[in-house]
Amino acid sequence: MNGDPCSIVGHTVIVVGAASGIGQAAAKYFAALGAHVVCADVDADAAQLTATHAAETMSAVQTDVTNEESTTALVEHALNRWGRIHALVNCAGISGPLGKRSHEVAPEELDKTYAVNLRGAFLLSRAVLPHMLEHQYGRIAMVSSIAGKEGNPNMVGYSSTKAGLIGMVKGQAKEYAQDGITVNALAPAVIRTPFLDTQPQQVVDYMTSRIPMGRTGTLEEVATMLAWMISPACSFTTGFTFDLSGGRATY
Numbered sequence: 001m002n003g004d005p006c007s008i009v010g011h012t013v014i015v016v017g018a019a020s021g022i023g024q025a026a027a028k029y030f031a032a033l034g035a036h037v038v039c040a041d042v043d044a045d046a047a048q049l050t051a052t053h054a055a056e057t058m059s060a061v062q063t064d065v066t067n068e069e070s071t072t073a074l075v076e077h078a079l080n081r082w083g084r085i086h087a088l089v090n091c092a093g094i095s096g097p098l099g100k101r102s103h104e105v106a107p108e109e110l111d112k113t114y115a116v117n118l119r120g121a122f123l124l125s126r127a128v129l130p131h132m133l134e135h136q137y138g139r140i141a142m143v144s145s146i147a148g149k150e151g152n153p154n155m156v157g158y159s160s161t162k163a164g165l166i167g168m169v170k171g172q173a174k175e176y177a178q179d180g181i182t183v184n185a186l187a188p189a190v191i192r193t194p195f196l197d198t199q200p201q202q203v204v205d206y207m208t209s210r211i212p213m214g215r216t217g218t219l220e221e222v223a224t225m226l227a228w229m230i231s232p233a234c235s236f237t238t239g240f241t242f243d244l245s246g247g248r249a250t251y
């Protein structure tokens with residue numbers, strides 16, 4: 001074995017949703033591991049703030065994953081700034097309508113949730129894959145959710161888009177399995193981030209009560225698992241949804 005297969009030193013990693021929560025923590029961690037990190041987010045100022053963490057190895061670019069031109073511009077930025085793209089980590093996500101059963105949700109209330117959580121993930125992968133194909137190497141990690149595996153009640157847009165993401169990853173993994181590109185998902189349960197502040201406390205309490213470890217996950221636990229998923233070591237696992245749920249999902 002040559003070197004450390006878990007090393008991402010000198011790799012370029014695009015982190016989408018890097019302005020906050022999981023994406024911000026992951027971006028900082030990857031930079032600390034020696035990667036070049038592109039911090040992308042619709043919130044340009046906050047993405048820029050994340051990138052100041054390690055000014056020489058991080059850059060920032062405003063990206064709206066609902067806009068195809070914006071995802072193309074993100075890839076152009078990464079190539080112009082760092083010359084290569086080894087990995088894409090997509091943490092952009094919104095909860096969509098909450099606290100309503102499906103018959104109470106207006107169809108148009110779901111449009112943005114689909115556009116960000118599912119179509120956005122497709123646009124991002126579509127933008128980076130030609131470059132990864134050219135180099136016959138790539139790592140894609142999509143942050144899904146336990147809601148996509150089990151379905152959370154009163155979150156129809158969120159649960160269905162996160163399940164859709166898992167399906168997309170499975171299909172894409174097979175499409176690029178012989179091209180040195182792995183495509184995987186991560187399904188966290190409850191992680192303490194600003195995302196949780198958008199949800200009613202009773203929803204957070206309900207989700208936490210279903211975790212056998214009886215606690216929320218930490219940002220360090222998410223970032224370290226993502227770092228392995230985007231490393232060269234993750235070479236024989238593709239189309240898989242890694243679990244991060246304190247024992248809630250034992251499958």
Ligand SMILES: NC(=O)c1ccc[n+]([C@@H]2O[C@H](COP(=O)([O-])OP(=O)(O)OC[C@H]3O[C@@H](n4cnc5c(N)ncnc54)[C@H](O)[C@@H]3O)[C@@H](O)[C@H]2O)c1
Binds near residue numbers: 017023041042
């Ligand atoms: N926090 C949790 O408990 C938890 C659990 C399971 C899954 N997740 C998933 O993890 C991911 C990150 O969640 P978080 O808790 O860090 O949330 P967060 O709200 O802190 O961060 C989400 C980021 O996505 C960005 N974003 C939203 N719309 C965007 C768009 N159109 N284009 C680009 N960026 C956009 C936001 O600006 C924000 O910076 C989400 O996909 C979420 O569904 C979170």
